[in-house]
Every structure is written in structure tokens, then in C-alpha cells.
Amino acid sequence: MAQPERPLSPFxxxxxxxxxxxxxxxxxxxxxxxxxxxxxxxxxxxxxxxPESYQNAREVFGSxxxxxxxxxxxxxxxxxxLNGIRHLFFxxxxxxxxxxxxxxxxxxxxxxxxxxxxxxxxxxHSLGGA
Amino acid sequence: xxxxxPLGTALGTGSAKGGTSHWYAQRITAVALVVLGLWFLISLAxxxxxxxxxxxxxxxxxxxxxxxxxxxAVSAYHSVLGLxxxxxxxxxxxxxxxxxxxxxxxxxxxxxxxxxxxxxxxAFGVSA
Numbered sequence: 001m002a003q004p005e006r007p008l009s010p011f012x013x014x015x016x017x018x019x020x021x022x023x024x025x026x027x028x029x030x031x032x033x034x035x036x037x038x039x040x041x042x043x044x045x046x047x048x049x050x051p052e053s054y055q056n057a058r059e060v061f062g063s064x065x066x067x068x069x070x071x072x073x074x075x076x077x078x079x080x081x082l083n084g085i086r087h088l089f090f091x092x093x094x095x096x097x098x099x100x101x102x103x104x105x106x107x108x109x110x111x112x113x114x115x116x117x118x119x120x121x122x123x124x125h126s127l128g129g130a
Numbered sequence: 131x132x133x134x135x136p137l138g139t140a141l142g143t144g145s146a147k148g149g150t151s152h153w154y155a156q157r158i159t160a161v162a163l164v165v166l167g168l169w170f171l172i173s174l175a176x177x178x179x180x181x182x183x184x185x186x187x188x189x190x191x192x193x194x195x196x197x198x199x200x201x202x203a204v205s206a207y208h209s210v211l212g213l214x215x216x217x218x219x220x221x222x223x224x225x226x227x228x229x230x231x232x233x234x235x236x237x238x239x240x241x242x243x244x245x246x247x248x249x250x251x252x253a254f255g256v257s258a
Binding site: 041122123127 | 160161163164167168174175176177179180182189198206209216238241242247251
């Protein structure tokens with residue numbers, strides 16, 4: 001049976017506004033965090049397998065490439081958490097006014113960069129080589 | 131009384147009627163992860179050292195291993211719920227969507243059990 005033409009998702013035909021970007025970033029950071037989850041499992045497994053494999057993981061996490069990935073995950077975590085709280089308010093019908101939604105979005109993004117970097121600086125010593 | 135149009139019923143499209151529980155579970159796990167995620171990042175940051183003994187001592191405490199098990203399980207569930215929404219939006223070919231979604235679910239189920247068992251091995255002091 002032929003499928004009827006379904007309407008396109010709103011993002012395909014709406015004018016771009018920067019709140020769109022905030023929403024897409026929520027999804028992108030979500031995808032990154034899903035990958036981060038796999039790293040978490042790797043780390044936990046390395047801890048469970050004893051000092052040697054833990055030492056391996058430590059060296060893996062200590063590399064420059066891994067440190068950059070961890071910075072990305074740390075900022076993503078903070079953004080997804082803060083923007084997620086913003087979305088929970090939306091779910092209760094709060095904060096929808098254009099002015100409020102824009103201000104809270106800007107605050108979430110800015111705070112995520114700052115907090116994410118701070119967390120990364122602190123976490124580096126708990127995860128990586130050094 | 132059904133609110134579906136007769137045409138929608140005839141063509142077999144429209145709501146799958148399972149959306150509410152997905153939406154609700156995504157929110158509940160989100161609230162849990164605000165607490166669990168912050169607990170994990172803050173305690174790891176406060177550990178201040180990547181010393182094996184320090185990490186094991188931390189993870190072995192009953193409260194921490196309990197929270198770690200819950201954190202792994204809830205993260206996996208929330209990840210699957212989120213990835214599902216994204217895949218449903220962007221993978222328009224039905225068969226590919228079902229295949230990819232099933233693979234994602236299998237992978238995250240495996241990873242979750244793998245992670246939980248790792249925490250338990252550490253907690254019980256069974257080194258592999």
C-alpha cells in the first residue's frame with residue numbers, strides 16, 4: 001500500500017531562530033553523552049579488572065585526544081543538564097515567553113561552557129595519566 | 131469515541147498509542163540523572179587523584195556502589211529513550227529505522243549489564 005505524503009517536521013520549514021540551535025544542541029549533546037556512557041562503562045570495567053587494566057585506561061584517558069573528548073563530554077553534560085532543566089520547566093508550561101525562553105537558553109549555554117570547563121579541569125586529575 | 135479520522139484509520143497511520151509512557155519515562159529518568167550525574171561528576175572531581183586504590187576505595191563504599199549501579203542503569207535507559215526520538219525523526223525508511231533502533235537497544239542493554247557487573251565486581255572485590 002502506498003504511504004500518503006506526510007507533512008515535514010516543523011524544523012524543515014520554519015524560519016531559523018537561535019532557539020532552534022539550542023534545541024538541536026540538546027540533541028547533539030545527548031548523542032555525545034550516549035557515547036560518553038560507553039566510556040563510563042569502559043572505565044568501570046577497567047577499575048573492576050584490576051590495577052593493570054586500570055593503568056591502561058588511565059593512559060588512554062591521559063592522551064591529548066581523549067582529554068579533548070572529555071572536555072566535549074563535560075561541556076555537553078552541563079549543557080544537557082541545564083537545558084534539560086529548562087525543558088522540564090517548559091513541560092510545566094513555564095518559561096515559554098519569548099524573552100524568558102531566550103534569556104534562559106543563553107544562560108544555560110554560557111553556564112555550560114564555564115561549568116563544563118571547570119569540571120573538566122577537576123576531573124582530569126581523577127581520570128587521566130598525570 | 132475515537133478522535134482519529136476515518137481516513138487515518140483506513141491508511142493505518144497515526145498515533146501508535148504508546149507515546150505517553152515514553153515521554154513520561156524520559157522526564158523521570160531526566161530528573162533522576164540530574165542528581166545521579168551531579169553526584170558522579172562531583173565525587174569523581176573531589177577524588178582529586180587517579181590513584182587505583184583511591185578509586186576502588188571510593189567505588190567500594192556501599193552508598194557509592196549502589197548509586198553507581200543505578201547511575202549506569204538509568205543513563206542507559208535515558209540514552210535509549212533519547213536516541214530513539216532522534217532516530218524516529220531522522221531515519222525515515224521504516225525498515226532501517228527498526229533495524230537501527232533494535233541494534234541501539236541491544237548495544238545499550240549489553241553495555242548497561244556490563245557496567246553494572248563491573249561495579250559489582252569492584253564492590254565484592256572479585257578481580258577478573
